Amino acid sequence: MSTTIKETDIIVIGAGPTGLFTVFEAGLLGLKCILIDNLDKVGGQCAELYPDKPIYDIPGIPIQTAEELVNALLKQIKPFEYSVYLQQRVESLIEHKNDTDQISEWTVTTSENNQFKAKNVFIAAGSGSFEPRRPPNIKNPDKYMGKGVSYSVKDKGFYSNKNLIIFGGGDSALDWSVELANIASSVTLVHRRDEFRGAPNTESQMRKLVNEGKVLLKTPYVIDSLIGEDSINGVSVKNFETKQIEDLECDEIIFLFGLHKKLGPIVDWNLELENNKITVDTEKFESNTAGIFAVGDISDYPGKLNLILSGFHETTLAVRHAFKRCFPEQRVPFRYTTTDTKLQKKLGVIE
Numbered sequence: 001m002s003t004t005i006k007e008t009d010i011i012v013i014g015a016g017p018t019g020l021f022t023v024f025e026a027g028l029l030g031l032k033c034i035l036i037d038n039l040d041k042v043g044g045q046c047a048e049l050y051p052d053k054p055i056y057d058i059p060g061i062p063i064q065t066a067e068e069l070v071n072a073l074l075k076q077i078k079p080f081e082y083s084v085y086l087q088q089r090v091e092s093l094i095e096h097k098n099d100t101d102q103i104s105e106w107t108v109t110t111s112e113n114n115q116f117k118a119k120n121v122f123i124a125a126g127s128g129s130f131e132p133r134r135p136p137n138i139k140n141p142d143k144y145m146g147k148g149v150s151y152s153v154k155d156k157g158f159y160s161n162k163n164l165i166i167f168g169g170g171d172s173a174l175d176w177s178v179e180l181a182n183i184a185s186s187v188t189l190v191h192r193r194d195e196f197r198g199a200p201n202t203e204s205q206m207r208k209l210v211n212e213g214k215v216l217l218k219t220p221y222v223i224d225s226l227i228g229e230d231s232i233n234g235v236s237v238k239n240f241e242t243k244q245i246e247d248l249e250c251d252e253i254i255f256l257f258g259l260h261k262k263l264g265p266i267v268d269w270n271l272e273l274e275n276n277k278i279t280v281d282t283e284k285f286e287s288n289t290a291g292i293f294a295v296g297d298i299s300d301y302p303g304k305l306n307l308i309l310s311g312f313h314e315t316t317l318a319v320r321h322a323f324k325r326c327f328p329e330q331r332v333p334f335r336y337t338t339t340d341t342k343l344q345k346k347l348g349v350i351e
């Protein structure tokens with residue numbers, strides 16, 4: 001938790017391909033960025049939904065997997081000044097008038113209570129933040145968050161010497177069962193059937209640990225209820241076939257049921273929306289509020305296509321206007337990267 005407000009030129013909400021490329025275009029103009037994403041990694045849909053799929057329509061790159069594209073973008077922005085804050089959702093945007101030039105500034109607050117301030121906010125939020133799916137049939141499981149319930153692993157060490165129950169049947173549930181078996185006092189993996197959707201190799205590792213008595217596998221079981229007054233002491237699980245209920249004691253539960261997309265707090269920011277997208281002009285890609293830009297899949301204008309290259313174009317134009325808001329007295333520079341010696345020095349290609 002932090003209460004110090006970090007200042008920058010552009011706050012970018014969403015570290016998908018558009019958010020990452022914003023750092024490059026901003027960097028060319030000498031602007032600094034802070035990227036914030038709800039996920040535990042950068043890359044947005046490319047990283048979360050289809051890292052291994054080849055993409056064929058990035059100009060000049062006939063074939064590249066989504067993961068390779070994200071890695072290439074990270075390499076491309078390496079010379080520039082930026083920082084990334086992951087696993088936190090931007091919750092609020094508050095406007096202030098700057099005393100000297102009267103250009104609005106924005107304070108952004110995240111779910112981790114981090115605060116950032118800038119004259120420009122770029123919403124590059126795709127179709128919303130990726131949120132963990134909650135366990136079905138459990139009323140308000142979030143009341144136990146931080147008290148025995150979580151939806152992701154933020155710090156492996158936290159589970160050391162704890163009795164842990166993991167729910168889920170995909171890659172995350174398998175990966176963390178294997179990884180935490182060496183750290184936790186006990187690991188129980190609960191899934192509704194004895195088939196897993198994760199990588200076969202990780203499933204084999206998990207089954208080996210089950211045979212060695214290092215992981216307890218409970219299939220076919222589903223959650224019935226959580227046990228605990230103020231914090232979790234255990235969980236009741238129901239056999240999917242016999243319907244019999246069983247109580248399991250534990251200190252911690254991790255629900256790894258995958259993610260779904262939610263527009264979330266963006267709907268409360270008084271921005272003009274059309275079908276859950278932010279309406280922008282096509283000169284600056286600015287919303288109905290000065291200083292708030294929307295780029296990538298989240299933006300809406302006549303003819304909009306949800307393609308990676310559209311996001312690259314949109315943010316390239318939007319950063320030029322962001323520059324004007326930061327330096328109203330200056331002309332926005334325009335240089336080709338082929339002849340931009342300042343950039344080439346940064347890249348280390350010339351002395």
Ligand SMILES: Cc1cc2nc3c(=O)[nH]c(=O)nc-3n(C[C@H](O)[C@H](O)[C@H](O)COP(=O)(O)OP(=O)(O)OC[C@H]3O[C@@H](n4cnc5c(N)ncnc54)[C@H](O)[C@@H]3O)c2cc1C
Nearest residue numbers: 014016017018038044045090125126128129130296297308
């Ligand atoms: C299976 C599949 C295949 C595709 N193939 C292609 C293709 O071949 N070519 C192509 O051009 N496009 C393709 N696309 C579309 C492409 O992936 C999207 O156009 C692109 O990812 C949009 O990038 P973005 O940066 O705008 O948003 P996203 O990639 O959606 O990233 C947005 C990020 O913002 C974060 N976020 C949202 N709200 C908040 C908040 N309040 N706080 C913090 N973080 C937040 C989200 O967690 C997310 O990580 C494909 C999509 C899918 C699903």
